[in-house]
Amino acid sequence: MFPAKPTSRSILFTATIFFLLIFTIYVTANEDPTVETDNEGVDSDLQELIAIDEQGGGGGEEQQQGDQQKEAEVLSKAQRIVLELNSDNARRVIDQNEFVLILGYAPWCARSAELMPQFAEAANKLKDLGSPVLMAKLDAERYPKVASTLGIKGFPTLLLFVNGTSQVYTGGFSGEDIVIWARKKTGLPVIRISSSVEAEDFQKKYHLFVLGLFDKFEGHDYEEFIKAATTDNEIQFVEVSSSSVAKILFPNINATDHFIGIVKSEPEKYIAYGGIFEKDTILQFLEYNKFPLVTILTELNSARVYSSPFKLQVIVFADSDDFKNLIQPLQEVARKFISKIMFVYIDIADENQAKPFLTLLGIEDSENTVVSAFDSRMSSKYLLESNPTPSNMEEFCSRLLHGTLSPYFKSQPIPDNVSIILLTVN
Numbered sequence: 001m002f003p004a005k006p007t008s009r010s011i012l013f014t015a016t017i018f019f020l021l022i023f024t025i026y027v028t029a030n031e032d033p034t035v036e037t038d039n040e041g042v043d044s045d046l047q048e049l050i051a052i053d054e055q056g057g058g059g060g061e062e063q064q065q066g067d068q069q070k071e072a073e074v075l076s077k078a079q080r081i082v083l084e085l086n087s088d089n090a091r092r093v094i095d096q097n098e099f100v101l102i103l104g105y106a107p108w109c110a111r112s113a114e115l116m117p118q119f120a121e122a123a124n125k126l127k128d129l130g131s132p133v134l135m136a137k138l139d140a141e142r143y144p145k146v147a148s149t150l151g152i153k154g155f156p157t158l159l160l161f162v163n164g165t166s167q168v169y170t171g172g173f174s175g176e177d178i179v180i181w182a183r184k185k186t187g188l189p190v191i192r193i194s195s196s197v198e199a200e201d202f203q204k205k206y207h208l209f210v211l212g213l214f215d216k217f218e219g220h221d222y223e224e225f226i227k228a229a230t231t232d233n234e235i236q237f238v239e240v241s242s243s244s245v246a247k248i249l250f251p252n253i254n255a256t257d258h259f260i261g262i263v264k265s266e267p268e269k270y271i272a273y274g275g276i277f278e279k280d281t282i283l284q285f286l287e288y289n290k291f292p293l294v295t296i297l298t299e300l301n302s303a304r305v306y307s308s309p310f311k312l313q314v315i316v317f318a319d320s321d322d323f324k325n326l327i328q329p330l331q332e333v334a335r336k337f338i339s340k341i342m343f344v345y346i347d348i349a350d351e352n353q354a355k356p357f358l359t360l361l362g363i364e365d366s367e368n369t370v371v372s373a374f375d376s377r378m379s380s381k382y383l384l385e386s387n388p389t390p391s392n393m394e395e396f397c398s399r400l401l402h403g404t405l406s407p408y409f410k411s412q413p414i415p416d417n418v419s420i421i422l423l424t425v426n
């Protein structure tokens with residue numbers, strides 16, 4: 001059960017705290033890679049990684065030895081593809097290569113350690129794909145002078161140097177995300193598919209992609225598609241000129257040319273684009289349609305989730321066992337509110353992700369499933385105070401959409417500096 005509803009305070013306060021929270025989380029998640037992390041002590045994962053990194057050797061545990069050893073081997077091979085920069089070679093490497101993607105790290109930084117294997121995996125894949133990007137890493141603690149001339153201010157930092165000039169990394173943080181981003185920004189924003197075999201092969205590898213069907217790869221519409229592909233930071237785009245090949249990737253295409261659609265790995269697999277062929281409208285369509293029916297919030301995707309343009313969000317907190325029973329009915333409900341409400345699941349046991357919201361709702365000690373909603377148009381928050389049955393959830397969402405829910409208030413002292421922060425946010 002939830003604690004009794006506290007008496008209401010001003011809606012402004014709620015709004016303020018809500019924006020403050022969202023903003024804080026967004027900024028934290030977004031800027032973490034360039035912000036120095038405290039030295040929280042070198043944990044064992046990190047030690048293992050550094051060992052693999054330095055010796056190129058395996059570091060498998062006794063259990064699951066097979067798997068771990070294999071992983072470690074792949075990792076160590078990949079890490080040898082990543083060039084280690086130092087004060088002698090850094091400038092030369094950057095000046096003599098058209099594209100250099102650099103990971104600035106510190107050996108004690110846990111987030112660097114998490115990113116390292118993803119970076120190495122990306123290096124491996126990019127090499128296999130024949131990409132011109134040179135992948136390099138710099139121990140910014142050992143070579144602080146080099147780090148500072150390159151513009152590496154925190155750990156980990158990813159920078160892409162194009163003909164010696166750096167640009168900030170704006171992609172995701174899995175190996176696949178890094179590959180997609182690096183290819184987009186180095187002249188290969190789109191993969192061209194010309195046969196059924198290639199299409200089937202592609203389909204096995206990618207769980208999320210944008211398909212463009214164009215009878216000719218030229219003209220205004222096609223150029224806008226390419227601009228969208230280059231500007232987007234995370235989704236692989238493919239282009240096809242044959243409608244029979246396109247039908248493998250997107251079965252019920254009716255158009256024979258000038259078609260764009262997004263393909264996802266869930267029941268709502270295919271969504272056709274119906275707007276005009278302009279970069280910004282294509283990108284907006286993707287913003288509203290790239291998320292699954294229910295997004296499971298993790299550290300990796302939180303920045304993307306918080307920056308989504310959805311004004312209405314339903315956030316469900318439950319432990320992972322309860323969620324197994326809840327996911328299907330929740331997806332059923334979500335299907336009825338596609339591109340209107342964003343549905344997010346947060347593991348209630350995940351302190352970092354769940355706690356700030358639960359505290360905001362005044363139910364930080366709740367162990368039961370919580371269904372909450374946020375409306376950033378009205379800066380309001382809501383709580384489903386009946387059992388989360390499919391029909392209760394659907395009614396809750398429907399009233400959220402129509403603005404007829406009663407906001408949920410919680411009292412809390414207002415810090416003096418909140419309004420100042422708000423001014424700088426907006």
Ligand SMILES: *[C@@H]1O[C@H](CO)[C@@H](O)[C@H](O)[C@H]1NC(C)=O
Pocket residue numbers: 098162163
């Ligand atoms: C980098 O410089 C080379 C040589 O001047 C030039 O041919 C190439 O187009 C440049 N690359 C980019 C992405 O600007």
Ligand SMILES: *[C@@H]1O[C@H](CO)[C@@H](O)[C@H](O)[C@H]1NC(C)=O
Pocket residue numbers: 252253254272
């Ligand atoms: C193609 O046409 C069929 C029948 O009219 C329709 O059901 C389907 O949604 C259309 N597909 C797309 C991608 O528009």
Ligand SMILES: *[C@@H]1O[C@H](CO)[C@@H](O)[C@H](O)[C@H]1NC(C)=O
Pocket residue numbers: 415416417418421
């Ligand atoms: C706001 O004030 C609190 C309490 O004095 C302080 O801990 C916090 O750092 C301040 N935030 C900003 C952004 O100044």
